[in-house]
Amino acid sequence: MNKKILISDPTLRDGNHAVRHQLRKNDFSSYCKAADTAGVPIVEVGHGNGLGASSMLVGECSLSDEIILSTARENLQHSKLAVHAIPGFCTIERHMAMALDLGVDVFRIAAHCTEADITDRHIAFARKHGKEVYGVLMMSHMASPAHLADEAFKMQGYGAEGVVIMDSSGHYLPLDVTERISALVEMLRIPVGFHAHNNLGMGIANSVAAVQAGATIIDGSARGFGAGSGNAQLEVLVAVFEKMGYETGIDLYKILDAADIAEKEIIPSLPYISSTSIVSGISGVFSGFIKEVNSISAEHGLDARDIFIELGSRKAVAGQESLILEVALALKANNIIEAR
Amino acid sequence: MSINVNKQIKEDCLGSLKLQPDLVAQLKDQNITVIGGTGFIGTWIAELVAIVNDTFDGNIILELLGRSTAVWATKHPHLCRDDIILRAQDVRSPFGIREETTLIIYAAAIADPSIHASDPYKVYQTNVGGIENALRAASRLPIIARFLNVSSGLAVAGSTTEAISERNIGILDFTRIQNMYAQSRRTAESVASIFGSQYRIPVTTARAFTFIGPYQSIDAPWAINNFIRDAITGNDIRIRGDGSTRRSYLYGSDAAVWLLKILVAGNNGDIYNVGGEEVISHSEVAYALSKLCKKNPKIVFTGKSASADRKYDFFPDLSFSKSSLNLNQAFDMKLSLERSIQWHSRIILK
Numbered sequence A: 001m002n003k004k005i006l007i008s009d010p011t012l013r014d015g016n017h018a019v020r021h022q023l024r025k026n027d028f029s030s031y032c033k034a035a036d037t038a039g040v041p042i043v044e045v046g047h048g049n050g051l052g053a054s055s056m057l058v059g060e061c062s063l064s065d066e067i068i069l070s071t072a073r074e075n076l077q078h079s080k081l082a083v084h085a086i087p088g089f090c091t092i093e094r095h096m097a098m099a100l101d102l103g104v105d106v107f108r109i110a111a112h113c114t115e116a117d118i119t120d121r122h123i124a125f126a127r128k129h130g131k132e133v134y135g136v137l138m139m140s141h142m143a144s145p146a147h148l149a150d151e152a153f154k155m156q157g158y159g160a161e162g163v164v165i166m167d168s169s170g171h172y173l174p175l176d177v178t179e180r181i182s183a184l185v186e187m188l189r190i191p192v193g194f195h196a197h198n199n200l201g202m203g204i205a206n207s208v209a210a211v212q213a214g215a216t217i218i219d220g221s222a223r224g225f226g227a228g229s230g231n232a233q234l235e236v237l238v239a240v241f242e243k244m245g246y247e248t249g250i251d252l253y254k255i256l257d258a259a260d261i262a263e264k265e266i267i268p269s270l271p272y273i274s275s276t277s278i279v280s281g282i283s284g285v286f287s288g289f290i291k292e293v294n295s296i297s298a299e300h301g302l303d304a305r306d307i308f309i310e311l312g313s314r315k316a317v318a319g320q321e322s323l324i325l326e327v328a329l330a331l332k333a334n335n336i337i338e339a340r
Numbered sequence B: 001m002s003i004n005v006n007k008q009i010k011e012d013c014l015g016s017l018k019l020q021p022d023l024v025a026q027l028k029d030q031n032i033t034v035i036g037g038t039g040f041i042g043t044w045i046a047e048l049v050a051i052v053n054d055t056f057d058g059n060i061i062l063e064l065l066g067r068s069t070a071v072w073a074t075k076h077p078h079l080c081r082d083d084i085i086l087r088a089q090d091v092r093s094p095f096g097i098r099e100e101t102t103l104i105i106y107a108a109a110i111a112d113p114s115i116h117a118s119d120p121y122k123v124y125q126t127n128v129g130g131i132e133n134a135l136r137a138a139s140r141l142p143i144i145a146r147f148l149n150v151s152s153g154l155a156v157a158g159s160t161t162e163a164i165s166e167r168n169i170g171i172l173d174f175t176r177i178q179n180m181y182a183q184s185r186r187t188a189e190s191v192a193s194i195f196g197s198q199y200r201i202p203v204t205t206a207r208a209f210t211f212i213g214p215y216q217s218i219d220a221p222w223a224i225n226n227f228i229r230d231a232i233t234g235n236d237i238r239i240r241g242d243g244s245t246r247r248s249y250l251y252g253s254d255a256a257v258w259l260l261k262i263l264v265a266g267n268n269g270d271i272y273n274v275g276g277e278e279v280i281s282h283s284e285v286a287y288a289l290s291k292l293c294k295k296n297p298k299i300v301f302t303g304k305s306a307s308a309d310r311k312y313d314f315f316p317d318l319s320f321s322k323s324s325l326n327l328n329q330a331f332d333m334k335l336s337l338e339r340s341i342q343w344h345s346r347i348i349l350k
Helices: A011-018 A023-037 A065-075 A090-099 A115-130 A145-158 A174-185 A203-212 A232-242 A251-265 A276-282 A287-299 A306-315 A322-340 B005-020 B023-026 B040-056 B071-074 B114-116 B121-140 B177-198 B223-233 B252-265 B282-292 B319-325 B333-349
Strands: A005-010 A043-044 A079-083 A106-112 A134-140 A163-166 A192-195 A218-219 B032-036 B061-066 B086-087 B102-104 B144-154 B204-209 B239-240 B272-273 B301-304
Touching: A005 A203, A005 A232, A011 A023, A011 A251, A011 A287, A023 A043, A023 A065, A023 A251, A023 B071, A043 A065, A043 A106, A065 A090, A065 A145, A079 A090, A090 A115, A090 A218, A106 A115, A115 A134, A115 A145, A134 A145, A145 A163, A145 A174, A145 A322, A145 B061, A145 B114, A145 B177, A163 A174, A174 A192, A174 A203, A192 A203, A192 B272, A203 A218, A203 B319, A232 B144, A232 B204, A276 A306, A287 A306, A287 B023, A306 A322, B005 B252, B005 B333, B023 B040, B023 B252, B032 B040, B040 B061, B040 B086, B040 B204, B071 B086, B071 B102, B102 B121, B102 B252, B114 B121, B114 B177, B121 B144, B144 B177, B144 B252, B177 B204, B223 B239, B223 B252, B223 B282, B223 B319, B223 B333, B239 B282, B252 B272, B252 B319, B282 B301, B282 B333
Parallel strands: A005 A043, A005 A218, A043 A079, A079 A106, A106 A134, A134 A163, A163 A192, A192 A218, B032 B061, B032 B102, B061 B086, B102 B144, B144 B204, B204 B272, B239 B301
Antiparallel strands: none
């Protein structure tokens, strides 16, 4: 077959969600070195919500964007350095210009799946400066395949060189992925990509479905280190794609070594599919909410699963973390009323 | 704009005019209105008119209608002169044309793919509603000698992977939003045909293909311009897939001369392709640019899209344009690239 898959590795970005954005400088340097040695084409780093996102609302990062980017840059010789950037958190003049100065190669400009319009200027800025730029549609399960394709078409029009759809809450089954990726492939002239979350244990299967439907960009994290129950496990993806006859350009043994380093030095507890993760996936709520939901539910004596179900019914999206407390307080008030 | 840049444009215009020895006489004393006149085409026509008037005593009056005339005037102060009249006008609203005008070029269109994607209704209103307003305005003029609709080769693309002739009728899934721009150009041609038939407006159509040169937006997401920008700035030139997609390119001054020739010498109801003759792949363009630029940019082939097997070749069959109006290029591909780099370098690196 000899078809190429471009692997993008968000271990040091999505994984930051799993540790409340507290990855240390050494974590960035040691994993960047390992990924670089393994030949990972793109290494994405930063706060879980991307460039400029460190805040009380979505979590304060232990390191500044500048330190993260300069550390990663120093330790990547061959792999491209990438950032996730959500307009709103990330401003062009303050954050993107800084990232350019610090040697970022790839910008992944992300928006909620129905709001591609907000990525226009950020994509244009990256293109204008000769950088590789991809559009990213988050929470993609919240739009129909046709709607998603329309939004991806906008990103292509703005100058994106590929569009990646994110299964941010790990909600998809393989057929859902096939439908959406096929719709984008049919609509676009640029490569299409997929970013999995593993809430329902479908991370690898969904990534394979994406590739079979025509995706050529796949995201995967070492040991699946990412928000909630994690992402598609990178080293498994590499092995599976190799078995299927696809080229990733990644050395299998060396990526296994990199994953071992990640497990030993970076990941405090390996991602697993917890009960709340399953409920997060079923209810279609952003995986990054899990830590906060667990914390607030414990504080208010509530069942985290109830909070997820309610958040799902309110169609909560990333960036609306303040809804978690609002929902918890509403549920608590209802419980008190019912008890009376 | 520096004196050197103006000198280059003048040389370009004179070079293109030289291939049409009768054109200056045909344009003499004419009143021309270009609707959508502040874009690439309108600016090149303004340059040509200024040169014909200054060098050959052409006595042409040119009216340019556009949405952003104030910005245009700031960018091109040397073209703000008595024989070039600027008028701010959004073609989506009804408007009138100077009654002295006898020749009209309709060049209003939104070519920016980012607007095609985010505001397709605006594109449709401009392309279809705009030409209807223009044709109504033309029908109110005391004398109308020609209404030249500058359409797009995309209106009839998709039916062949070879050169597209004026006789091609194209294949478009008109229900798909990604085809809306091309479909709106098709519809605009239909509207022009209606006015030609029902109101006897002398409509001629020019189908534009890919242009190159000064006054193009180097930041718009079109392959050739992005290649030029990256080559000048020393960034990698990134090519999607294997770079085999083919285009041909017509330099700005040649495009303007061709359109003016069609305006004064084209036949009612005829369609003329306007584009470059030399067919060249994206990768060939990139390598040619790399050789021409001092910074020696690296050429990188990025991931192939799943749809890469579909053909996106786009270039015209020019046999009718050449045989009927003797339209020829003064600037071949190599010269076009050299002149484009020269001009854009001065703008980007100044």
